[in-house]
Amino acid sequence: MSTPNQALALAALNHQSNLTKPQGSLGKLEELAVWFAARSNSAIPGRLQPAIVVFAADHGVVAEGVSAFPKEVTGQMVANFVGGGAAINVLAREVGASLSVVDVGVASSYSTVVTSGAQLFRVPVRAGTGNLRVEPAMSEPECHKAWSIGVGSAQEGFIRGKTLLIGGEMGIANTTAAAALICALTGIEPEEIVGLGTGISATSREHKVQVVKDALVRARAAGAVSAKDWLMHVGGLEIAALAGFYTGAAEAGIPILLDGFITTAAALVAVKNQPRVADWLLASHVSDEKGHRHALAALQLEPLLALGLRLGEGSGAALTIPLIQSALALHREMATFSSAGIATKE
Ligand SMILES: O=C(O)c1ccc[n+]([C@@H]2O[C@H](COP(=O)([O-])O)[C@@H](O)[C@H]2O)c1
Numbered sequence: 195m196s197t198p199n200q201a202l203a204l205a206a207l208n209h210q211s212n213l214t215k216p217q218g219s220l221g222k223l224e225e226l227a228v229w230f231a232a233r234s235n236s237a238i239p240g241r242l243q244p245a246i247v248v249f250a251a252d253h254g255v256v257a258e259g260v261s262a263f264p265k266e267v268t269g270q271m272v273a274n275f276v277g278g279g280a281a282i283n284v285l286a287r288e289v290g291a292s293l294s295v296v297d298v299g300v301a302s303s304y305s306t307v308v309t310s311g312a313q314l315f316r317v318p319v320r321a322g323t324g325n326l327r328v329e330p331a332m333s334e335p336e337c338h339k340a341w342s343i344g345v346g347s348a349q350e351g352f353i354r355g356k357t358l359l360i361g362g363e364m365g366i367a368n369t370t371a372a373a374a375l376i377c378a379l380t381g382i383e384p385e386e387i388v389g390l391g392t393g394i395s396a397t398s399r400e401h402k403v404q405v406v407k408d409a410l411v412r413a414r415a416a417g418a419v420s421a422k423d424w425l426m427h428v429g430g431l432e433i434a435a436l437a438g439f440y441t442g443a444a445e446a447g448i449p450i451l452l453d454g455f456i457t458t459a460a461a462l463v464a465v466k467n468q469p470r471v472a473d474w475l476l477a478s479h480v481s482d483e484k485g486h487r488h489a490l491a492a493l494q495l496e497p498l499l500a501l502g503l504r505l506g507e508g509s510g511a512a513l514t515i516p517l518i519q520s521a522l523a524l525h526r527e528m529a530t531f532s533s534a535g536i537a538t539k540e
Pocket residue numbers: 260261262263363364365366367368369370390391392393453454455456457481482483486503504505506507
């Protein structure tokens with residue numbers, strides 16, 4: 195596991211204090227520049243090379259009526275990513291990030307056309323998970339396989355010289371799995387965590403709360419203790435891949451920008467499994483999904499933005515890239531008091 199470089203953080207902090215502005219006047223942007231310096235090879239890091247990897251999979255718990263959309267939408271959206279028409283395609287183009295999609299367990303068939311929308315890797319571990327209310331979402335070997343695919347994606351980012359990794363997800367019903375994981379790993383009650391996902395009614399949400407409660411009772415009775423036990427019992431294939439992706443990024447020493455509710459659940463799994471993954475995490479935004487702020491608080495993360503988003507796909511993280519690039523450009527390009535011949539504070 196890589197560790198941030200505190201000497202570089204100190205040098206970056208010192209550099210910030212020489213820039214032509216009252217100290218602290220750029221608020222969180224100053225903290226961001228110092229945070230990235232400690233996670234790069236220079237006190238004055240260059241422009242970030244971001245990569246977005248969207249992991250897609252289906253969820254057996256969709257049979258419980260916990261989503262506003264049918265399960266076929268997962269595969270249809272994968273085709274949309276490849277075609278270049280999804281929100282994340284637009285945002286990745288806008289911010290100059292590479293985009294790939296990894297099918298780790300889409301259940302329905304979908305066809306893709308040859309386009310430059312996103313590179314697709316079809317490596318399904320199984321055709322969607324089991325219904326976590328009544329059975330384990332996946333077996334231990336399946337969980338391990340999905341996790342390893344995520345680690346491999348992060349390693350590929352390292353090989354390609356990427357300096358910021360963003361995991362996105364697509365999976366109808368995955369807010370149910372994410373909620374169950376967050377409850378299991380934080381001890382917070384489902385009533386506080388379960389939200390409306392793609393837009394279910396208040397009545398359907400009550401049912402979703404019960405589904406999560408049943409899943410937690412079942413998994414606990416089956417002996418779930420560790421983060422990986424819980425992942426196997428109530429998680430999802432794309433969530434397992436994301437947890438592996440974050441672990442691989444931390445091992446390679448690449449900063450991670452989290453997206454919404456589901457990616458934060460995956461980060462919780464990764465951190466409970468290996469606490470030093472936390473050193474590499476940054477939260478882009480707080481989603482509108484009810485329990486997201488609790489999950490971020492459990493990771494001691496403060497989101498940069500609050501825009502009422504609840505899309506997933508890595509969209510909130512992508513939106514934050516220009517802010518981060520600006521923080522780094524200011525750190526790199528601003529004049530110092532001495533170079534500009536400006537008097538410092540009395
Ligand atoms: O990222 C979020 O905070 C978020 C919040 C609500 C929904 N989503 C997306 O919506 C899908 C899951 O919603 P649901 O209702 O099917 O569980 C999945 O594809 C996610 O990417 C994402």
